[in-house]
Amino acid sequence: MGASLRVRLMLGAAVMAVLFMLALLPALRGAFVIALEQSIQQRLAADASALIAAARVENGHLQMPEKLPNEEFDNLDARQLGYIYDSDGRLVWQSRSSRDERLDYRPRYDGQTHEFLRITDGEEGEFFVYDVEVDLLRGQKAAFSIVTMQPLADYKSMYDGFVNQLYLWLGAALLVLLGLLWFGLTWGFRSLRGLSAELDEVESGSRDRLSDEHPRELLRLTKSLNRLLDSERLQRERYRHSLDDLAHSLKTPLSVLQGVSETIAARPVDREQARVLQGQIERMSQQIGYQLQRASLRKSGLVRHRVQLAPLLDNLCDALDKVYREKRVRMARDFDPGLMMPMERGALLEMLGNLLENAFRLCLGHIRVSAEVRDGCCELRVEDDGPGVPVDQRDRILKRGERLDTQHPGQGIGTAVVKDIIESYDGELFLQDSSLGGAEFRIRFPLL
Structure with a gap:
């Protein structure tokens, strides 16, 4: 026996919902990564601006204060790294937080103003890098690359936590969606349940025909079924009337033949022929009765x-x-x-x-x-x-x-x-x- 229409529709909707969620998952992860990288870029740009604000040039040489406004650069345990390179790519300054790092990075002083990228170091791992070129410092001509960095590992736990939460949110949303779909299908199938109840009443004989109180999509079906019910009912009535007429029309000739046989049986010489005639009349009467009963006792095709x-x-x-x-x-x-x-x-x-x-x-x-x-x-x-x-x-x-x-x-x-x-x-x-x-x-x- 096949599954119900509601179950089939629910399975189809569930498959579509799961496919939608699976397609939505990478899109949300990509959007989160883009937003995260933009926030990291803005932070590194702010750190680079702080270094530019603290730097000055004396006699063509870069001078940095002993204590920077951003304490992250002075903390040895901090993960915020700062570097300054000259136009030839030589390192001229680095923050205290970067003293233990051995990164092989060389800026390109090519007039691109600034760039944000991700680099990979075989030993140290991956880093976000913000590199801004400076031509003027406090009104003096200067050519430096101000570089700020932060390890990718600092955001890895944030990304993993977001992905885990995303799985939970989408899973919960999928369950809620499936529940709403099931509720919607159940509500939408009320009309079919009403039609099924009326069909049960028709089959049981307590209702003659289906009502017109159904959605427009089902009215054609109900009208066709009503026409079929009416046609079957009329056909059965005509059939019964025809059988009754046949029975009445045959009863009189058989009675006449029966009377003739009794008259013949009164004469001793024709008694044997009368017995045969009466036997055949009896058989005819039985066969007619049998065929009438057989034809009138067929079950209905629609009514149970x-x-x-x-x-x-x-x-x-x-x-x-x-x-x-x-x-x-x-x-x-x-x-x-x-x-x-x-x-x-x-x-x-x-x-x-x-x-x-x-x-x-x-x-x-x-x-x-x-x-x-x-x-x-x-x-x-x-x-x-x-x-x-x-x-x-x-x-x-x-x-x-x-x-x-x-x-x-x-x-x-x-x-x-x-x-x-x-x-x-x-x-x-x-x-x-x-x-x-x-x-x-x-x-x-x-x-x-």
């Missing part, structure tokens, strides 16, 4: 009927007890009193009536009717303590297309009607020995 078994069985047993009063038949029941059979009332009445009539007629005095629902099927058993059905006759009875009435003229058409009703409801009929000593008719109907 359910009938309580116990009250219907009470009515049948009361009638059969009067017919077979002298046998004093004991009826045993083994089923839940509230059990519902998945059949139309008329079909169940005809099927069970034929089975019980055979059981009452052939039993010695004991009949048992049992029913249960299991494995998605409704199972019904009718058993008796009579002579049973010979083994060599069972295949003929159960074989599709074989009927007892064609094998035994004048014996009735009950089993054939029972088989046709069962087949019209996609059921199965099994015939076997009963623990009571007679025959057991076991019927299985699928629960739709």
Whole structure:
């Protein structure tokens, strides 16, 4: 069985949400890296401006104060590094914080004013570098490169913390999004649940047609189903009326023939011909009755009927007890009193009536009717303590297309009607020995 439409849509939306989050993750990381590098550049530029403000030139030589305004440069344990190079790339000054560093960096004095870059040193690791060229210091001509640096490792923990938080935020956002999607789909599918409830009512027979109180997208479907329901209902009514008309039209000719046969039977010389004629009239009457019952007891294609078994069985047993009063038949029941059979009332009445009539007629005095629902099927058993059905006759009875009435003229058409009703409801009929000593008719109907 396929998954529900809501689950399929939810799975599709979940996949799209996950793909969106996966695409969003590198974009957010890239944006954070850009913002981080911009803040680092601004800080290093501010440090370089502090060095420029503290520097002065005397007799063409650079002079730096003993104590700089930015204490980070004077702290040996600090990670803020400062360097000053002349136009030839020679180091002319470095901060105390950089005394222990062995970086191989050479500025390019090429008139580019300033640049921000990242360098890698095999021993010291990676550094952010801000290099600004100075042509004038306090109004005097000068040519220096002011360089400030900071290790990349100082920001590594900040970046890792942001990435971890980003995973948590996106994960939480994904869960919230999926919850909102599920809520939205549940709310949006209320109309489908309403349509499904109305279809259940139509199948159970408590509603004739679907209402028009549905979204526009479903109105075409509901109108088509209503047209189908109306068409099926009208067709069934016309079919029943036609069958009734046929039965009435045939009843009179058969009665006339029956009267003629009785007149002929009064003459001794024609008694044998009258007997044959009466037998054929009886067979015609049985066949007409059989075909009428067979045609009128087909199940509906759209309506799913359910009938309580116990009250219907009470009515049948009361009638059969009067017919077979002298046998004093004991009826045993083994089923839940509230059990519902998945059949139309008329079909169940005809099927069970034929089975019980055979059981009452052939039993010695004991009949048992049992029913249960299991494995998605409704199972019904009718058993008796009579002579049973010979083994060599069972295949003929159960074989599709074989009927007892064609094998035994004048014996009735009950089993054939029972088989046709069962087949019209996609059921199965099994015939076997009963623990009571007679025959057991076991019927299985699928629960739709």
